[in-house]
Amino acid sequence: MNVNRRQILYAGLTGGALLLAVPSLLPAHPPGDRRLIFIIQRGALDGLQAVPPVGDPDFGGMRGVLGEVAGVQKLDSMFGLHPSLAGVGKIYAQKQALFVHAVASPYRDRSHFDGQNVLESGGLQPFDMDNGWLNRLMGLESGLNAVSLSAGVPLALAGPNTVASFEPAPVGRINQPLLDKVSALYADDAQLHPLWEEAVDTRKLAYDIQQGEPKTATQAERLARLTTGFLKAPNGPRIAMIETQQWDTHTQQISRLKNQLSQFDLLLTGLQAGLGDMWKNTLVIAATEFGRTVSINGTGGTDHGTGSVAMLFGGTVAGGRVVADWPGLKRAQQQDGRDLKPTTDLHAVISGAVADHFGLPPSKVAQTLFPERSVTPLRDLIRT
Amino acid sequence: MQQAIALNRFGLGAKPNQPAPGDPRTWLQDQLTRFDARPAPIAAVPDYAAVTAETQKIREAQRAARTMSPEAQADARAMNGNLRALMNQHVQARVAAAVASDTPFVERLVHFWANHFAVSTNKADIMVGAGPFEFEAIRPHVLGRFSDMVMAVEYHPVMMSYLDQPVSVGPNSPMGQRFAKRRMGLNENLAREIMELHTLGVRSGYTQADVTEFARALTGHTIVGMGVAADAPGNYGSSYFMAEIHEPGERTVLGKRYPAGQAEQSRAILADLVARPETAKFVATKLARHFVADDPPAPLVARMQQAFLASGGDLPTVYRALIASPEAWASPLSKFKTPWDWTISVWRGAGADPEMMATTQSLLQRLGQPVWQPGSPAGWSDFNASWAGSDELMRRVDAATRMFARNPQPMSPALAQSLLPGTLRPQTSKVIASAPPPQQLALLFVSPEFQRR
Structure with a gap:
């Protein structure tokens, strides 16, 4: 009897000592300090121009004038970075940016609307699910509130958990007596009451953030300031979603992408600067619905394709590298003889990165975010 | 309650000085006979021919200014403001017609179809055309056959321009062959969106090969003054079939073969697309979703689809099926106004x-x-x-x-x-x-x- 009790005490002591001796078994960070930003790139970003595989022997031949490499920053022996992404290149040099190339969601057709639906819902087929993987993520840990920097809540954040949305634009002064009257109008309305309460809180916070904003700030800089302001607010959201549009470069791709990527670069450097210390606890995921054709089309652009690039940024990212199981660019190596063949599952990237970033069980994250099929989370994307 | 549903679910809201509708269903049905496709506010603004003439004048002045002083160039650039002013006139005409309308149900249908066949002034080429496109290709057909609306819409220069059709060149066409080294080729955008968004609906069984074949058939349909048709005869900005860029040969779409047919080849394909049951289902579902509920009741959709098929796509027959369906009058009010x-x-x-x-x-x-x-x-x-x-x-x-x-x-x-x-x-x-x-x-x-x- 005594022995048994001693054994139990001993076991308990050992267990406790083990935990103390090996801190990595405990969460490395107190709960609540991790932040996630999801940037959606609507319209299908051409990953082959943003992160060009300049080391592929077929790159120049397949791409025509889109294969121009002047000014491209070398990332490794295979990949480079578009000249408009200089700020992103610095984050890469700090080993806080990681690109996953030849990546795609399970969607294999070429409709923006369907592709974005799969990207945001996390379903297997378009319109399988009417809520989004970011909203379902909110349910995995208490206090994971979210804000969308957009007019309306996009599908990725739509679902049972209430989400704030704020269209990035200047707000005026707060008229409290009027807000109270409106609250009374919606008091008994199950749909509008929570939306309104959320709106009032968000409005007051946005008003505070925008005080002192430089008049000359660009849209990307304002967006970064707002996003970081929300994420830094006490009891504020810990997840933010940012909309970017117009990646659909069927024509004049060179000049259009130059402009698009410059704005994206300003946004990323603005997020890093704006978050300050919080950047080290932040993960930024940027993803698009699908890629574009390998070859240039008849109008100086590219058409809807399959594989593209996904981007991870932030202090928790095991960055400074490009992750790719490179399929090659020869016609026979292309998806359907036209697109970059996807070799990495975007859902594996998202579930692995998000699980390790928040210290959540990877299999549970994969099942919750992408419940319609079996996804094996990629585990080496986040520093542990 | 039924009156409020007629006024708001089917209409554009009540006007305080108008008498409330008597029998709500009759009120809606009567509008199908009273609708004015060209009411005063719309008749008063410049039409497509006028706005393209103005556009041409401005573009020529801007071209001429390239060799002139910086001041003259700035003046020429400022002429873009004229185009924005024209577009504002069209927006105001749309608003005025909707606010004044005593057939608000049919106005709502115009807005529905304009959104079904959406174009966007975000694309600079079509900025001044969006209003005339709605007024001239949508409004006259809102109480006609679906197929007539589709034909008016898809070959309208504004839709073709929005979906990149003017630059689509058949690789085996005379011009495609001659300039094989130049970057000219097929652009699938219009073909894809017609199938996906305008007729069959996405995931209704067509394949990438069907899209490409349809895109080949559509080559040649372009616009006077744009791209390869820069010097084509006719009024600047009008639709034009250019045989030199049409992909020759027969096409196969959804298993059916279409003989070589120049401009008529794509029309034959399009005529078949609009008559398919997938199109009837897609249109019925979208209409029911717009008026009744995000997830419209299946019997309602089935009845509207049946009305569409049985009438050969006669739109008033489909609208009457909607009005007559009990599901369309159910409460509570489930749609949130846009x-x-x-x-x-x-x-x-x-x-x-x-x-x-x-x-x-x-x-x-x-x-x-x-x-x-x-x-x-x-x-x-x-x-x-x-x-x-x-x-x-x-x-x-x-x-x-x-x-x-x-x-x-x-x-x-x-x-x-x-x-x-x-x-x-x-x-x-x-x-x-x-x-x-x-x-x-x-x-x-x-x-x-x-x-x-």
Whole structure:
């Protein structure tokens, strides 16, 4: 009897000592300090121009004038970075940016609307699910509130958990007596009451953030300031979603992408600067619905394709590298003889990165975010 | 209640000085015979021919200025303001027609179809064409056959321009062969969106090969003055078939073979697409979703689909099936008004003056739905979740408050009753009565029962 009790005490002591001796078994960070930003790139970003595989022997031949490499920053022996992404290149040099190339969601057709639906819902087929993987993520840990920097809540954040949305634009002064009257109008309305309460809180916070904003700030800089302001607010959201549009470069791709990527670069450097210390606890995921054709089309652009690039940024990212199981660019190596063949599952990237970033069980994250099929989370994307 | 449904779910909101509809179903059906496709506000603005003539004049002046002084170049650039002014005239005409309309159900159908066949002025080429496109390709066909509307829409220069058709060149066409080294080729955008968004609907069984074949058939349809058709005969900006860029040969789409046929080849394919049951189902579902519920009742959709097929796509027959269906009259009100519907119903309910209505486009910009500027060819979303968000709600409250901030008159309680017959809640009346007069109309217009339909 005594022995048994001693054994139990001993076991308990050992267990406790083990935990103390090996801190990595405990969460490395107190709960609540991790932040996630999801940037959606609507319209299908051409990953082959943003992160060009300049080391592929077929790159120049397949791409025509889109294969121009002047000014491209070398990332490794295979990949480079578009000249408009200089700020992103610095984050890469700090080993806080990681690109996953030849990546795609399970969607294999070429409709923006369907592709974005799969990207945001996390379903297997378009319109399988009417809520989004970011909203379902909110349910995995208490206090994971979210804000969308957009007019309306996009599908990725739509679902049972209430989400704030704020269209990035200047707000005026707060008229409290009027807000109270409106609250009374919606008091008994199950749909509008929570939306309104959320709106009032968000409005007051946005008003505070925008005080002192430089008049000359660009849209990307304002967006970064707002996003970081929300994420830094006490009891504020810990997840933010940012909309970017117009990646659909069927024509004049060179000049259009130059402009698009410059704005994206300003946004990323603005997020890093704006978050300050919080950047080290932040993960930024940027993803698009699908890629574009390998070859240039008849109008100086590219058409809807399959594989593209996904981007991870932030202090928790095991960055400074490009992750790719490179399929090659020869016609026979292309998806359907036209697109970059996807070799990495975007859902594996998202579930692995998000699980390790928040210290959540990877299999549970994969099942919750992408419940319609079996996804094996990629585990080496986040520093542990 | 049925009156409120007729006025709001099917219409554009009540006007205080108009008598309430007697029998709601009859009121809607009668509108199908009374509709004016070219009401005064629309007849008064420049048509497509006029705006393209103006565009051509400006482009030529800008070209000529390239070799002139910097001042002359700046003046030429400033002429783009004329185009923006033209577009504003068209927006105002659309607003004025909707606010004045005594056939609001059919106006709503015009807005529905313009969104189904969405174009966006975000693309600079078509900025001044969006209004005339709706007025000339949609409005005259809203009470006709679906196939006639499709033919008017898909070959309209504004739609072709929006979906990159003018630059699509058949690789084996005479010009495609001659300039094989130049970057000229097929562009699938129009073919894909016709199948995916305008007729069959996405995932209805067609393949990438069908899209490509249809795109080949469509080559040659282009626009005078644009790209390869820069020197084509005819009025600048008008549709033009250019045989030199048409891909020769027969095509196979959805298993059916179409002999070589120049300009008529794609029309033959399109005629078959609009007659397919997938198209009937897609159109019926979208109409039912727009008017009744995000997830429309299956029997309602089936009845409308059947009406479409049995009548050969006669749209009034489909609308009558909608009106006659009990599901279309069910409560509670489940749809949340889009910013456009909400704004028009506010103007109607408040008896807005032209000065107020002139703010519509900037207001809709703030509310997230500027006229003719959807973000994609899919048009604006018709799902509640896209519009009933916390920020949207706040923006409507802001907008409504600003509209009436200088209105010293207390609101008449009879107004709320006449705008919301049978749906006005005592709570809303109570809150309005407790508010200072400049806030009263605003509170009525942001009430749950006014924002839903």
